[in-house]
Amino acid sequence: MAEVTYERYEGAAAGGRLDAFLATYEEVYVEPPYCEGPRDVAEFIERYQVQAQRPGFRLVLARDGVEVVGFTFGYRLPADTRWWNNLLEPMPEDFTEESGERTFVVIELAVRKPWRRQGIAAGLHARLLDGLSVERVTLTMRPEPEAAPAQSAYVAWGYRKVGQSHPWDEAPFYDAMVLELR
C-alpha cells in the first residue's frame, strides 16, 4: 500500500482545483483505449468548468507526498438530467426518474501507472462516496479489453451493468453501470 493522502473538495473549491490534477489527467488518458490528444484535453477542461458548478459536485485527489497520483470527481444528477436518455435500450420511468437527490454520477477515476494496484482507486472511490445520502451511483465505462482494470474495479465494488450508453454520435459505446447503495 502506498503512503498516500487524500483531499476532498466540494463545489466551488473543487472547481478551482483543476490545475492540481490536469497533468495527471493528460498522462493517464493518453493511454489506450482513450488515446486522448490536446483537443480532447481542451474539451475536458471546458466540460469540467460546467460540471463543477452542478449541485453536489465533489473532487478527491490522492497524493504521494506533494505529487498528485490520482483523482476522481462526480456530482448528483439533476431532476431534469438527460443522462438516462443515452441508454440504447430505454429503462422504465421508475428507474430513470431523478429528483436531484437520487443518483450520484462518477465522471472520472484515474490513477497514474506507477501507483496502480495499491488500492489508491479504491481509496479515492470510497472518499468520493463517503457520507452521500443518494440511493445509487452510476457511471459509464469503456468495454474494450484495455479498460479491463476499470471494469474489474467497478464489478469488485458492486456495480452492475444496466445497459449500453451512447452519449453522442461520434462517441464510443459505453457500458452503463449502477451501484445500489440501499
Ligand SMILES: CC(C)(COP(=O)(O)OP(=O)(O)OC[C@H]1O[C@@H](n2cnc3c(N)ncnc32)[C@H](O)[C@@H]1OP(=O)(O)O)[C@@H](O)C(=O)NCCC(=O)NCCS
Ligand atoms: C482503473 C484504475 C483507476 C484502477 O486504479 P488502481 O489504483 O490500480 O486500482 P486499485 O488498486 O484500487 O484496485 C481496485 C480493484 O480494481 C481491480 N483492478 C485494478 N487493476 C486491475 C488490473 N490491472 N487487472 C485486474 N483487476 C484490476 C481489482 O479488483 C482491484 O482490487 P484488488 O487489487 O483488491 O484485486 C486505473 O487502472 C486507471 O487509472 N486506469 C486508466 C483510467 C481509467 O480507465 N479510469 C476509469 C475510467 S471509467
